[in-house]
Amino acid sequence: MGCCQTKSGKAGGKVKLEAVDDDAQPEEVEDMPKKEITPENLLLSASLAGDTSTVQTLISSGVSVNAKGEKDYTALHNATRNGHTALVNMLVSCKADVNAKTNAKNTPLHLASIFGHTGAGEVLIKAGSELMARNNVGIMPLHAASLGGYTSMGKLLLESGAEIDAKDTYWTALHNASRGGHYEFVELLLERSANVNVRGLEGNTPLHHAALEGHLKVTQTLMGSGGDVNLMNDHKLTPLHMAFMGGHHECVKQLMERASEDTLRQFNMGKGMGSKAPAVDQTVEIRS
Structure with a gap:
């Protein structure tokens, strides 16, 4: 759809993702706090609902396409959040700011990634969304997609750079x-050759995390791709220790089959410390 025109003829110029909790679900118009009825608030409400006709009418009448509401959300944030791809495309054609940031520094592309809206993400990327934009806690769109397990969104982001x-x-x-x-x-x-043994907080590798959570298939895949069973984190714990601490016996078995003699010796000497060992911090926050 072409860009809306104003009457003058010019273009209208804490979410936790351990999995995804209720606050990270698409927002509905009826969920919005009662607000003063203004053209800007009508635009934001219509964009949440995916009401392309109303949005087009409001922008044509002179309402700024980049008007901000609660938490500094724009119409483009709202349309993207709820996966209204056609509306996202129309807003982009009306010169909506594809890199506008909420109070938490989330761009529309962050929201497309958080909710797995690949179609909206494709429109945003083609329009110049920053792939490496960071929000308040340093999370970029690829991180957001990985937290939700949105593979198609992740593929789009990687193929885009x-x-x-x-x-x-x-x-x-x-x-x-x-x-x-x-x-x-x-x-x-x-x-795509991600570093399988990359270290994160407290020296933990992806294999440490998979083992602690008992994700057997992921654990096997990481090991099959070169994940080092014998790497110790900052607390001298290997993925084998993590699986034991989590009570994941099948993971323990699989890891033991690949562990070195030194790792097995250390494990057998220290496995009684399981309840005392520092756990991996599992909390990830994306403030919307």
Whole structure:
């Protein structure tokens, strides 16, 4: 759809993702706080609902396409959040700022990645969205997609030039996908030569995370791609220790089959410390 024209003829010029909790679900118009009825608020409400006709009418009447509402969300943030691809395309054609940031520094592409809206993401990237934009906690779109396990979104970002081994504050996308048990996303990253033994917070590798959470298929895949069973983190713990601490016996068995004699000796000497050992910090926050 072509860009809306104003009457003058010019273009209208804490979410936790351990999995995805309720706050990270697409927002509905009825969920919005009651606000003063203004053209700008009508635009934001219509964009949440995917009401392309109303949005077009409001922009044509002179409402700024980049008007901001609660948390500094724009119409483009709202349309992207709820996966309204046709509306995203129309807003982009009306010169919506594809790199506008919320209070938490999330761009529309962050939201497309958080919710796995690949179609909207494709429109945004073609329009110039920054692939490596960071939000308040350092998370980039690829990290957001990996946290949710949205493989098609991850593939789009990588094919568009996102850096595969870039870290947020602590972790890479492979850490996130491994911790979440997102097997297909892990495969996507490994097929594109992600660093399988990259270290994150407290020296943990993706294999440490997969083992602690008991994600057997991911654990096997990481090992098959060169994940080092014998690497110790900052607390002198190997992935074998992590699997034992988590009570994941099948993972323990698989890791023991590949562990060195030194690792097995250390494990047998120290496995009684399991309840005292520092756990991996699993909390990831994306503030919307």
